[in-house]
Amino acid sequence: MDSAVANKYVIFKLENEFYGIGINHVETIEKMMDITRVPKAEVYVKGVINLRGDIVPVVDLRERFNLPMADSFADKRIIINRIDEMMIGFIVDSASEVKDIETEDIDISIVADNFNDGFVRGIAKDTDRVIIILDVHKIIGV
Amino acid sequence: MFELDQYIDIFLDESKEHLENLNTNLLELESNPSNIETINEIFRIAHTLKGMSATMGFEKTAKLTHKMENLLDDIRSGQAVINTKMVDLLFEVLDRVDNFIKSIEATGKEGSLPIDDLIEKLENVLAVEEESKAKEAESSQSKENEVYIANVIKSAKAQNLTSYKIKVMLDETCMLKSARAFLVFKTIEENGEIIYSNPPTEDIEDEKFDLEFELIVVTSIKVDELRNKILNISEVKDATVCEYSAEDITMEEMAEQPLAALPEALEVDMLEEAIEKTSIAKEAESSKKSMQQKEIEIEAKTDEAQEEGEQTSNRKGKVGKTVRVDINRLDNLMNLVSELIIVKTRLEDIEIGSKNQNANDAIEYLETITTNLHDAVMKVRMVPIERVFNRFPRMIRDLSKSLNKEVELIMSGEETEVDRTVIDEIGDPLIHLLRNSLDHGIEKPDIRAKLNKSEVGTLKLLAYPDGNNVVIEVADDGSGLDIEKIRQKALEKEIVTHEKLESMDEKEIASLVLMPGFSTADKISDISGRGVGLDVVKTKIESLGGIIEIETERNLGSKFIIRLPLTLAIIQALLIMVGDEKYAIPLNNIKEITNIEKDKIRSVEGRDIVLYRGKTLPLVDLGDVLEAGARERDKNDINVIVVKKGERDLGIIVDDLIGQQEIVIKSLGKYLKGINFVAGATILGNGSVALIIDTNSLFN
Numbered sequence: 001m002d003s004a005v006a007n008k009y010v011i012f013k014l015e016n017e018f019y020g021i022g023i024n025h026v027e028t029i030e031k032m033m034d035i036t037r038v039p040k041a042e043v044y045v046k047g048v049i050n051l052r053g054d055i056v057p058v059v060d061l062r063e064r065f066n067l068p069m070a071d072s073f074a075d076k077r078i079i080i081n082r083i084d085e086m087m088i089g090f091i092v093d094s095a096s097e098v099k100d101i102e103t104e105d106i107d108i109s110i111v112a113d114n115f116n117d118g119f120v121r122g123i124a125k126d127t128d129r130v131i132i133i134l135d136v137h138k139i140i141g142v
Numbered sequence: 143m144f145e146l147d148q149y150i151d152i153f154l155d156e157s158k159e160h161l162e163n164l165n166t167n168l169l170e171l172e173s174n175p176s177n178i179e180t181i182n183e184i185f186r187i188a189h190t191l192k193g194m195s196a197t198m199g200f201e202k203t204a205k206l207t208h209k210m211e212n213l214l215d216d217i218r219s220g221q222a223v224i225n226t227k228m229v230d231l232l233f234e235v236l237d238r239v240d241n242f243i244k245s246i247e248a249t250g251k252e253g254s255l256p257i258d259d260l261i262e263k264l265e266n267v268l269a270v271e272e273e274s275k276a277k278e279a280e281s282s283q284s285k286e287n288e289v290y291i292a293n294v295i296k297s298a299k300a301q302n303l304t305s306y307k308i309k310v311m312l313d314e315t316c317m318l319k320s321a322r323a324f325l326v327f328k329t330i331e332e333n334g335e336i337i338y339s340n341p342p343t344e345d346i347e348d349e350k351f352d353l354e355f356e357l358i359v360v361t362s363i364k365v366d367e368l369r370n371k372i373l374n375i376s377e378v379k380d381a382t383v384c385e386y387s388a389e390d391i392t393m394e395e396m397a398e399q400p401l402a403a404l405p406e407a408l409e410v411d412m413l414e415e416a417i418e419k420t421s422i423a424k425e426a427e428s429s430k431k432s433m434q435q436k437e438i439e440i441e442a443k444t445d446e447a448q449e450e451g452e453q454t455s456n457r458k459g460k461v462g463k464t465v466r467v468d469i470n471r472l473d474n475l476m477n478l479v480s481e482l483i484i485v486k487t488r489l490e491d492i493e494i495g496s497k498n499q500n501a502n503d504a505i506e507y508l509e510t511i512t513t514n515l516h517d518a519v520m521k522v523r524m525v526p527i528e529r530v531f532n533r534f535p536r537m538i539r540d541l542s543k544s545l546n547k548e549v550e551l552i553m554s555g556e557e558t559e560v561d562r563t564v565i566d567e568i569g570d571p572l573i574h575l576l577r578n579s580l581d582h583g584i585e586k587p588d589i590r591a592k593l594n595k596s597e598v599g600t601l602k603l604l605a606y607p608d609g610n611n612v613v614i615e616v617a618d619d620g621s622g623l624d625i626e627k628i629r630q631k632a633l634e635k636e637i638v639t640h641e642k643l644e645s646m647d648e649k650e651i652a653s654l655v656l657m658p659g660f661s662t663a664d665k666i667s668d669i670s671g672r673g674v675g676l677d678v679v680k681t682k683i684e685s686l687g688g689i690i691e692i693e694t695e696r697n698l699g700s701k702f703i704i705r706l707p708l709t710l711a712i713i714q715a716l717l718i719m720v721g722d723e724k725y726a727i728p729l730n731n732i733k734e735i736t737n738i739e740k741d742k743i744r745s746v747e748g749r750d751i752v753l754y755r756g757k758t759l760p761l762v763d764l765g766d767v768l769e770a771g772a773r774e775r776d777k778n779d780i781n782v783i784v785v786k787k788g789e790r791d792l793g794i795i796v797d798d799l800i801g802q803q804e805i806v807i808k809s810l811g812k813y814l815k816g817i818n819f820v821a822g823a824t825i826l827g828n829g830s831v832a833l834i835i836d837t838n839s840l841f842n
Contacts, residue, residue, distance in 0.1 A: 036831040037723065038810070039768040040818050048810060048823055050831050053481055055808045055823045086812045140813060 007102055009124075010079060011131060012095035015067050018131045019092075020101065020124065025081040025136050029095050032076045046091060049078070056080060058089035064139060065119065083136055090139070099126065106133055150250075153198050155466065157243045160187050162532050164236055168229060169535045175224040184232075185214040191239065203242045206257045209264040210235050216268060228267055233536075235260055291358060294337045295387065298360040303334070306368060307386040308357045316377040320349045325375045327357075333368065334361025353379075358386060469562060472523055479512070479519050480712065480806035486512050487803060488827035513804075516712055524559035527605045527614070530569045531556050534576060538601060541580055548587055548598040549580060555605035560612050564706055567686055568614070571679040575616040575702050576601065578676065583620030583700055593697060595619070611688075611730070612708055617701040623652050623694040635660060649789075652692040652700075656680040687728075687821065689838060691788045705788075715805045715824070716783070717832065719798035721770040724832040726805050726824055731837040733784040733791060735799065740778045752782075752793065759784065761793040762840055767819060785837040792841055807834060 009020035010029070035047040035058060044063035048055050058078055062069060070093070078089040106122035121135040164187045171180045188211040195203035210232065216222040238260055245253030295305045310326055312319055323346045330336055338358035341351045361368060365383050372381040489505050531553050542549040560568070584590075584599035591597055602617040625648055632638045632654045643651070654660060658677040683690045688706035707713070707730065715726040716735070736754070743752050743761060750761040761782065764770075782793040805824040810817060821836035 034830050036823070036833065038814060038817060038820065038833065039770070040820075041814060045814070048814070048831050048833075050825050050829055053477070053484075053825065055810060055825075055831060057811060057813045088811075088813055 007100050009099050009101050009131070009133065010095060011097045011099050012077070012079065012092040014061055014065065014093050015070070018126075018129055019061075020099065020131045020133045021079070021081070021090075021136055023098060025083055027080045027082050027087070030078045030080060030089070032078065032091075049089060051080065051087070051089075054087060056087045056089050058091055059139070060091045061139070062091070062093075081136055083140060086140075088140055099131075101126070101131070101133070149198065150246075152466070153194060154243065154247050157191065157194065160191050161236065161240050161243065162529075163187055164191075165536050166532055168232055168236065169539070171224065171232075172226070172229045175229075178218070181214060181218050181224070185211060185218055188214055200242065200246065200252050202252045202255075202257045203239055206235055206239060206260060209261050213264055213268060222268070231260075231263055231267060235264070291338050294360060295358075299387075303360050303362055305337075305386040306359050306361065306365065306383050308359055308368070308372070309382045310355055310357070310372060310378060311380045312353045313377040313379045314353065316353070319351070319353070320347055322375065322377050323347075323351075323355060326372055326378065329371050329375060330357065330359055330361070330368070333363050333371070334359050467522075472519075472562070476519055476523065479516050483512050483516065483712065483804055483806055484825050484827065488829075491827040516804075520561070520712070523562045525562050525565050526556060527558050527560050527565070527568075527612075528556035529565055530572065531603060531605075533569075534572070534603060537573065538576065538580065541577065545580065546586065547580065547584055549584055549601050550598050551601045551603065553603045558605040558607055558612060560706065560708070564612075564686060567682060568704075568706070571682045571704070572603070572614070572616065574676070574679050576603070579616060579618035579620065579700070579702075583618035583622070585621055607708065608705075609730070612706045614704040614706070615701055616704075617699060619699040622696045622698055622700050623655065623692070624696075625651055625694075628652065628654055631660065632657075648694075649692070652694050655692070656690065684838060689788055712804060712806050715803060715834065717800035717803055717826075718764075718781075718783070718796040719800060720765045720768055720796055723768075723770060724800065724826065724830070725764070725768075725796075726803075726832050726834045727783060727785070727794070727837060728821070728834065729802065731785045731787075733786045736782050736784065737779045738782050738793075740780055754784075754793070757791075759791055759793045761795055763795040764835070764840075765795070765797065767840065785840070787838050787841050790841060792837070794835075794837070794840065805832075805834070 006022075006024070008023040010023050010026050011018055011020050013019070030049075030051070033049055035049055037047040038045060038057070041047075041057075044059050044061075046058050046060045046063075048057050050056075061067075075094040077092050077095045079092060079095055080087060080089050101124045105126075106124045108122040118138045119134050120132055122133045124131040124133055164184060167180050167184045167187065170177065171184065174180065188207050192204050192207040192211055195201075195207065213222065213228070213232075217224050217228075222228075238255060238257065241255055242252040245251060245255075298305055308330070310323075312322055316322055327336060327343075327346075336357050336359050338356075339346065340356040345351060346355055359368070365385070369381055369383045372378060372383075486505070486508055489508070534553065535551055538549055538551045579601055580599075584601065585593070585595075587597040590599065600619045602615065604613075604615045604617070606613055628651055629643060632643065632651070633640060637654060637657045637660060638646075656676050656679070660676065680690055683704055683706070686706055688704055690705075691703045692700060693703065694700035707728075714729040716729055716732060717724055717726050719725075738752055738754065743750050745751075750763075751758045752761055753759075781796050781799055783796060784791055784793050786792075807822045807824060809822055810820065814820075819836055819839050821834045823831050823833050826832050
């Protein structure tokens with residue numbers, strides 16, 4: 001992996017927490033758009049969107065992490081990821097920055113005992129806030 | 143050194159194509175060994191393969207094809223005669239090369255399989271051929287000689303000359319045998335003429351003989367006189383001289399070498415006879431085949447198809463003006479056309495209500511062009527199904543041999559064109575069905591004989607276009623499916639409940655073999671009968687948007703009918719509303735659209751049905767199936783779309799109809815694969831996404 005990309009993370013907000021996903025999977029960040037419901041899909045799959053001609057499924061991370069449903073925010077975003085040649089969007093409350101986080105600043109020891117869902121890869125400390133680093137593969141279940 | 147890597151794809155593509163052709167031509171050669179055109183074609187393919195693989199540095203392939211080319215060259219020039227063993231060997235070579243090519247594709251190397259064994263075999267065939275050729279030449283020469291001798295003797299007799307056979311034995315201590323022999327020759331030639339010598343004179347001159355040699359001489363002098371003259375030559379130990387007549391020739395030959403000559407002659411005769419017999423049989427077979435093929439064509443009553451078929455067979459060997467295109471580029475082109483169609487639909491939406499005649503005209507024209515463009519791109523993607531069918535004759539040949547069954551494979555409609563994606567996917571399901579028919583359907587020859595059937599089973603593989611579909615049939619004249627056994631097995635494996643089974647007709651019961659975990663074979667064989675496969679076939683075909691049906695009759699055979707959509711990317715669909723959601727239903731699944739009154743719907747065992755056109759029509763409410771939530775339904779008239787799956791009909795209740803539209807099918811992607819009732823998605827004119835309903839899945 002390119003080291004310039006390896007340590008870069010897209011930081012976004014869900015409820016009151018900050019989360020980060022590795023930028024190497026992120027294609028674009030889109031504003032909220034019309035989502036077509038897909039019947040019989042998992043609850044957290046909100047449906048599919050038309051991303052410039054491509055059909056892309058979107059997952060609501062609030063539902064995925066069992067967070068309470070919230071009223072729609074004006075700055076809700078869909079982070080489009082490409083994971084194993086598969087396009088998938090994550091709905092988040094807001095997303096605005098890209099941060100460099102050194103690998104040694106990510107505490108992975110805490111994960112094994114405390115987060116059974118397995119979405120969390122580690123916890124990064126950034127001046128006065130905590131950023132939860134996510135494992136995108138675990139989120140989509142591959 | 144130029145970079146070879148960039149050519150590897152072309153090399154692989156072309157090699158595969160050549161191997162396919164080779165396979166076809168070898169089968170042709172087997173059924174028609176005397177066709178020089180086929181041999182030429184095989185030679186050309188081997189030659190091309192050799193050149194290509196040598197250039198790419200694949201030495202094993204190059205060496206093997208080189209030897210193969212040698213053998214074919216001999217056959218071509220008439221120096222070797224084709225036989226079954228040779229064809230088998232050529233098939234073996236083909237398989238090995240095929241293996242190399244596959245290995246190159248996977249790993250970039252030819253793999254570890256040896257070539258020496260096959261090269262040895264190829265060389266042996268060549269050597270045996272040469273030997274027998276030499277023998278033949280020898281024997282024909284000696285025959286010529288006999289005739290010559292007989293003629294000379296006869297004419298000599300007419301001139302009152304006598305013929306003698308002289309056997310000369312030289313002294314064991316003789317140092318210069320050829321010099322002595324020369325003296326003998328000289329002495330005799332002073333008094334007569336030597337018409338035959340054994341060993342031949344050249345050999346005697348070269349001292350290539352032991353101590354004896356035989357001569358046939360025509361002379362006017364007496365026996366004793368001749369003998370004395372010979373004995374007078376020094377170092378001649380003994381000489382026997384006896385009178386010789388034309389009649390003696392054949393008799394003597396037989397008497398002298400009864401053990402050596404007779405069996406050989408017999409062998410040759412028998413061989414010739416056998417060859418003659420097989421070639422007659424094969425001729426009969428092939429003419430029978432062509433007759434049957436004609437029958438089918440007449441049955442189909444499509445003169446055009448026949449013409450096309452003839453064209454295809456004529457096409458072989460001709461070089462077409464074609465361009466090899468990367469499938470990704472075609473996909474890209476297809477996507478662009480799809481986008482164009484979406485934009486066109488959008489324009490149409492905007493123009494609704496517009497009174498600008500010019501704009502309407504332009505949009506209409508645009509519609510024509512996009513439709514034509516779509517057709518043109520589709521056609522580029524279409525490939526004759528021949529590409530898939532080609533490998534089956536070989537497979538059936540090998541399989542029937544290993545099963546000790548005799549089967550004739552009849553294929554027709556190879557020129558039927560299907561989308562490239564179908565070609566890539568349909569091979570495995572067809573292989574499975576063919577194997578299934580061969581293994582479970584067609585009986586062993588002795589059983590067939592008892593049933594008053596021809597001992598040779600028939601396996602038919604047909605393809606033909608039918609409207610917007612392509613139909614592929616795999617039919618055998620074997621035992622058919624055992625409905626009773628299927629019934630038992632289905633209960634045993636709990637595939638279906640007792641009650642449900644009671645209500646099923648024979649056709650529905652037969653289709654249970656397509657369910658997961660089903661197998662009727664009592665014995666598990668290598669070929670099929672593991673209970674996996676037929677359900678995989680069904681899944682595969684349904685994933686291609688097609689359906690599969692079974693027709694079967696006890697002891698008459700069974701038929702698997704596959705129906706696939708002609709194009710996969712752009713279709714005509716009906717847009718409908720369920721609640722406030724838009725969905726698309728492919729038009730070719732729709733039988734009709736109708737209105738029925740709500741109070742006519744009856745509920746039987748929890749299923750809604752309605753009497754429609756004198757038949758009961760089961761109904762499903764699409765809103766319920768798709769969990770669209772509560773919707774108002776105050777009208778008494780409800781919209782019902784009647785869809786078909788094979789012979790069965792189903793009424794789908796929808797909330798509203800929007801209209802017919804050309805739509806581009808897009809996949810929901812890997813993440814959402816396996817979602818029930820949805821076959822894909824399409825982008826509407828306003829940019830929103832509508833899901834496409836998989837009507838087949840609503841039947842369950």
